[in-house]
Amino acid sequence: MKNRNHVLTVVAIIAILAILAIFIYYYKRDGRKSYSWTETYKIDEKQPYGAYIISELLKGTSDDHTFEVSKKAIRNYDFGAYKGTSNYVFIGSRLFYSEVDLDSLLSFVSKGNNAFISCEDSPSVASILDYLLDIDCDHYFWFVEDDAVDLNLPEYALTANKKYEIDHIKRYKRYTQSWLTFDSLDCDTNIRILGYVNDDNPNFIEVPYGQGFFYIHSVPDAFSNLHMAHEPGLVYAEKVFSYLPEGNIYWDEYSKLPNLSNDSNRGQQESPFKYILSQPGLRWAWYLLLSLVLLYLVFQAKRKQRTIPVIESNTNTSIEFTETIGRLYFQQNNHRKLGLLKMKLFLEYIRNHYHINTNEIDENLIQKIVTKSEVPFESVERIFRMYNRINKITEVSEELLINFHEAIQAFYQNCK
Known part of the structure; x- marks a missing residue:
């Protein structure tokens, strides 16, 4: 024995x-x-392809309105629960609507509300366009094969060349993927193209329906934690969602999952x-x-031990850098810390775009930035002057922080 x-x-x-x-x-x-590199786009997911940061950004813009996370089918929404204009938001790889769900969403928009849908699955997007476009319209899709693309919003100057580059990363490496874009939209003159992939491939459109609008976006990668954790990603998202009017927000978590939203197709879906x-x-x-x-x-x-209680892991153990950015916009009240972080992002921008060594901050560095960016010396010098002041004092006023932020934003908008 x-x-x-x-x-x-x-x-x-x-x-x-x-x-x-x-x-x-x-x-x-x-x-x-x-990290988990699965593209879940879940609202509480802090992994690279979760949607925690974008959801926090939207919550921060709706202080006077309701932000509701729905984990039930659209047909069961109580859209009349809140007064005023409302916005439906879906961000995910695929859509799983039933016909009843889609009818409910169409009715919601026709009454003067709006729906924002960012999805990279062409059949999912086609199922919506079938209802929105003329029945004789051929809304073909085009796929851009690359490991990185430029996203462009012509109505906004995100950077000097109006573009924002994102790449497709899995396990710290770039991989080529098929980026969904819209190929033929000439059939319906009511469509307004708001954004492009690589200058000439539409990926963000506005389609009127009744008294409201559908905003269809084909690159949900842009709203993942991975890309929202950096300044250019935050700026791009802010510009995209600026097309939605202020109002209540219904965030759809339910329609991302198979075997749930489309009850009629349960038997045809993959097994759990x-x-x-x-x-x-x-x-x-x-x-x-x-x-x-x-x-x-x-x-x-031979014997049973008493149950050992499960100790939940700390909520701040995954993607600490995303929580830092989240606090930057929604939680942090330490003005000095925010100013220093703002300067860190600014210097990173200088290194990446102009290949200038920023280890030594002096007048020589300022002159190099002025030469390459073609921004006036006074504007660049003002940024570093305010930074030195923020770095030396312990209590930074809100007015100084705002002026510092505006000076850096002015640089982004005017640099070459």
């Missing part, structure tokens, strides 16, 4: 070490933090087990569960 227990102990140790080795290999093999195996995090959780069950069967413990 003693030898048998010894063997079982050795087997258990080997099994546990094997499981740990698998996790270390797949999630820690490059020495960097392990297949979905679990398709997601890296869920797959390894499943393997771990099977391993633990196996260990339990091997040991068949």
